[in-house]
Amino acid sequence: MFKMITYVFSGLLSILKGLGITWNNMFRKAVTLQYPLQKPVMTERFRGLVDLIPEKCIACSQCVKICPTAALDLTSAVNPETKKKSPCTFVFNGELCCFCGLCQEVCPTSAIFLNNIYEAAYYKHEDMLKIDLLKVDKYAHLAPKKACPCSKTSETRK
Amino acid sequence: MIAHYLPYLKLLLKGVCVLSFIAVSAMFLIWLERKVSAKVQNRLGPMITGPHGSLQSIADTVKLLLKENIVPSGADRLTWWLAPFFVTVPPVTAFLCMPFGPTFIVRDLNVGILFICSITSICVLGIFMAGWGSNNKYSLLGGMRSAAQIISYEVPLLLSALVVIMEAGTLSMQGIVHAQEPCWFFLKPNLFVAFVIYLISATAEVNRVPFDIPEAESELVAGYHTEYSGMKFAMFFVAEYTNLFIISAVAASLFLGGWLGPIRPSAGWFLLKAYVVIAFLMWIRWTLPRVRMDQMMSFAWKVLTPVALLNVLVTGWLLVAKG
Numbered sequence: 001m002f003k004m005i006t007y008v009f010s011g012l013l014s015i016l017k018g019l020g021i022t023w024n025n026m027f028r029k030a031v032t033l034q035y036p037l038q039k040p041v042m043t044e045r046f047r048g049l050v051d052l053i054p055e056k057c058i059a060c061s062q063c064v065k066i067c068p069t070a071a072l073d074l075t076s077a078v079n080p081e082t083k084k085k086s087p088c089t090f091v092f093n094g095e096l097c098c099f100c101g102l103c104q105e106v107c108p109t110s111a112i113f114l115n116n117i118y119e120a121a122y123y124k125h126e127d128m129l130k131i132d133l134l135k136v137d138k139y140a141h142l143a144p145k146k147a148c149p150c151s152k153t154s155e156t157r158k
Numbered sequence: 159m160i161a162h163y164l165p166y167l168k169l170l171l172k173g174v175c176v177l178s179f180i181a182v183s184a185m186f187l188i189w190l191e192r193k194v195s196a197k198v199q200n201r202l203g204p205m206i207t208g209p210h211g212s213l214q215s216i217a218d219t220v221k222l223l224l225k226e227n228i229v230p231s232g233a234d235r236l237t238w239w240l241a242p243f244f245v246t247v248p249p250v251t252a253f254l255c256m257p258f259g260p261t262f263i264v265r266d267l268n269v270g271i272l273f274i275c276s277i278t279s280i281c282v283l284g285i286f287m288a289g290w291g292s293n294n295k296y297s298l299l300g301g302m303r304s305a306a307q308i309i310s311y312e313v314p315l316l317l318s319a320l321v322v323i324m325e326a327g328t329l330s331m332q333g334i335v336h337a338q339e340p341c342w343f344f345l346k347p348n349l350f351v352a353f354v355i356y357l358i359s360a361t362a363e364v365n366r367v368p369f370d371i372p373e374a375e376s377e378l379v380a381g382y383h384t385e386y387s388g389m390k391f392a393m394f395f396v397a398e399y400t401n402l403f404i405i406s407a408v409a410a411s412l413f414l415g416g417w418l419g420p421i422r423p424s425a426g427w428f429l430l431k432a433y434v435v436i437a438f439l440m441w442i443r444w445t446l447p448r449v450r451m452d453q454m455m456s457f458a459w460k461v462l463t464p465v466a467l468l469n470v471l472v473t474g475w476l477l478v479a480k481g
Contacts, residue, residue, distance in 0.1 A: 004461070015445075015446065018445045018446060019442070021445075022444060022445040025199070026194075026197045026198055026441075028200055029200075030196070030200055030201055030202045031200050032200075032201050032202040
């Protein structure tokens with residue numbers, strides 16, 4: 001009998017404790033983001049789509065060699081005046097990319113990098129297969145409205 | 159000629175008022191439940207339809223009205239069709255003697271509380287019919303569990319109501335509210351115990367968490383209303399939330415002074431108290447896990463019923479001592 005009473009009372013106490021926890025939770029800010037309306041800001045080191053700053057690229061082909069899924073395709077030419085190599089075409093196959101970030105690690109001039117775009121959906125299959133990295137507005141239709149996809153040092157991270 | 163029909167017209171109007179109140183209240187409660195659950199779990203809940211998702215229930219109702227009504231093969235047609243009505247009609251009938259205000263009551267029966275308790279226990283019949291008629295093992299199990307649970311918890315529920323009846327000396331709902339004019343009943347220690355017992359057994363009575371064994375999602379899909387769709391499902395839903403309102407309203411009138419309040423709109427006080435009880439029950443629902451079947455049964459028969467009986471005994475002694 002006594003055991004039963006203590007059992008009931010300890011159960012009652014635990015219920016009160018639980019109620020206290022949920023009461024406190026009720027006044028906390030919701031963590032939900034209303035996704036299509038509010039978009040999460042990705043961190044600086046987020047690995048999104050492969051991006052390129054064409055002026056920095058020296059066409060060394062290291063990224064093409066290290067890419068484990070052969071998602072990059074580069075052709076280059078030497079400028080006869082300055083004797084410097086520069087990319088002629090630089091095509092990125094978004095379907096093959098595994099977002100490992102090895103191209104970013106190996107790039108000697110930090111020209112190639114992974115930006116913070118995470119909504120990598122296209123209307124046409126072909127659009128995804130051949131992304132011209134030399135075009136400036138290549139991700140303009142995908143880019144989040146606030147954060148600039150081309151700036152490597154994202155200022156949105158605090 | 160018109161004067162002859164006037165009382166009937168008046169009754170019809172009252173009926174329409176009650177029905178529309180039930181529908182709106184159920185829709186509001188469903189929205190409130192979703193919002194409370196979201197708050198407890200640090201979510202937002204419905205946000206898109208209307209400001210803060212306030213029109214979500216209306217959208218859901220429209221969707222349910224347009225949905226196909228699917229009858230499972232091998233269903234016991236008659237029971238299957240009748241079950242939603244058996245579940246929905248008793249809570250609607252219980253509004254007959256719900257005291258919203260000193261004169262704001264459809265009919266103040268002299269056996270008010272007894273009427274409410276007996277009419278709402280017809281619900282279990284509908285639930286069992288739904289479970290049996292669906293030709294589905296989960297529905298049947300849900301119905302059986304529900305029957306066992308509701309019949310067990312009826313005992314402490316009525317015993318705690320009995321304490322109020324002894325204290326008030328009347329069965330009429332208005333009489334009980336009037337008896338609380340000097341002091342609300344839940345402020346007296348023996349009636350506070352009755353209040354707690356009433357709340358626990360009423361939660362079990364309407365199959366809410368922590369006593370939602372009949373519709374335990376993780377075990378029984380949705381229990382007795384697994385096979386229902388469209389408006390029939392909506393009727394189960396409306397019945398569930400109307401029952402919730404009724405137990406809270408009865409708790410408010412039996413223990414919290416009903417429509418008694420310091421300022422005028424007495425119906426406002428009644429609704430406020432009822433909704434406070436509902437909010438408390440929602441808070442409980444999103445806090446506690448489900449109890450096991452054997453725990454629930456042993457709690458009803460080994461803890462609640464003896465305590466309620468003892469409470470009746472103590473109240474009797476107190477009343478005799480007072481003379």
